[in-house]
Amino acid sequence: MALRLGDDAPNFTAVTTQGTIHFHEWLGNSWGVLFSHPKDFTPVCTTELGYVARIKPEFDRRNVKVIGLSVDPVDSHVKWEHDIEETQGTAVNFPMIGDPDRAVSTLYDMIHPNANDSLTVRSVFVIGPDKKVKLMITYPASTGRNFDEILRVIDSLQLTAQYKVATPANWRDGDDVIIGAAVSDEDATTLFPQGWTTVKPYLRVLKQPNR
Numbered sequence: 001m002a003l004r005l006g007d008d009a010p011n012f013t014a015v016t017t018q019g020t021i022h023f024h025e026w027l028g029n030s031w032g033v034l035f036s037h038p039k040d041f042t043p044v045c046t047t048e049l050g051y052v053a054r055i056k057p058e059f060d061r062r063n064v065k066v067i068g069l070s071v072d073p074v075d076s077h078v079k080w081e082h083d084i085e086e087t088q089g090t091a092v093n094f095p096m097i098g099d100p101d102r103a104v105s106t107l108y109d110m111i112h113p114n115a116n117d118s119l120t121v122r123s124v125f126v127i128g129p130d131k132k133v134k135l136m137i138t139y140p141a142s143t144g145r146n147f148d149e150i151l152r153v154i155d156s157l158q159l160t161a162q163y164k165v166a167t168p169a170n171w172r173d174g175d176d177v178i179i180g181a182a183v184s185d186e187d188a189t190t191l192f193p194q195g196w197t198t199v200k201p202y203l204r205v206l207k208q209p210n211r
């Protein structure tokens with residue numbers, strides 16, 4: 001059955017470019033981003049992996065481990081990594097899973113047969129330290145992903161895990177936030193003594209609490 005938000009992120013053992021990993025053990029207490037690309041030695045994927053390598057310090061800063069995957073084997077990934085470094089200017093600095101038997105792709109429903117019956121689509125999963133799936137996005141093979149958006153969502157997930165708030169459209173770290181709908185005004189007075197602005201009874205805006 002397909003994965004849904006809040007489900008346990010399936011555990012697996014896999015061979016990667018940085019050795020064999022047991023996924024949950026590898027994640028430890030970190031957040032995780034697991035993302036698939038359709039195939040090695042393809043142009044869009046080359047730019048994506050180079051970009052993720054370049055912004056890896058942003059994932060590190062947020063205590064997020066990043067791991068890629070395609071249905072090609074690890075020896076192919078390793079050869080391709082030379083091209084990625086040469087063309088994108090950054091060496092791949094995170095593991096990539098080789099999944100020729102599609103074991104992990106199947107666990108995470110990364111092969112969508114009506115798009116392509118043998119290649120993984122561009123899936124992204126964000127996994128929390130509790131090993132639950134927090135975000136899933138699926139892109140078509142022809143569209144490179146916006147990894148800055150993934151960082152933005154991680155900022156929101158980490159903030160909303162800590163405070164009873166939600167983040168509005170196009171929110172970025174530091175912008176005003178919204179008091180969660182389930183929080184009464186009475187409870188909000190205790191939770192947010194700094195106060196808030198009531199735009200409508202259901203739309204209460206406040207400064208980002210940890211700023």
Ligand code: BEZ
Binds near residue numbers: 042044046141
């Ligand atoms: C690419 O990464 O460029 C790509 C991969 C598979 C299908 C189409 C494009």
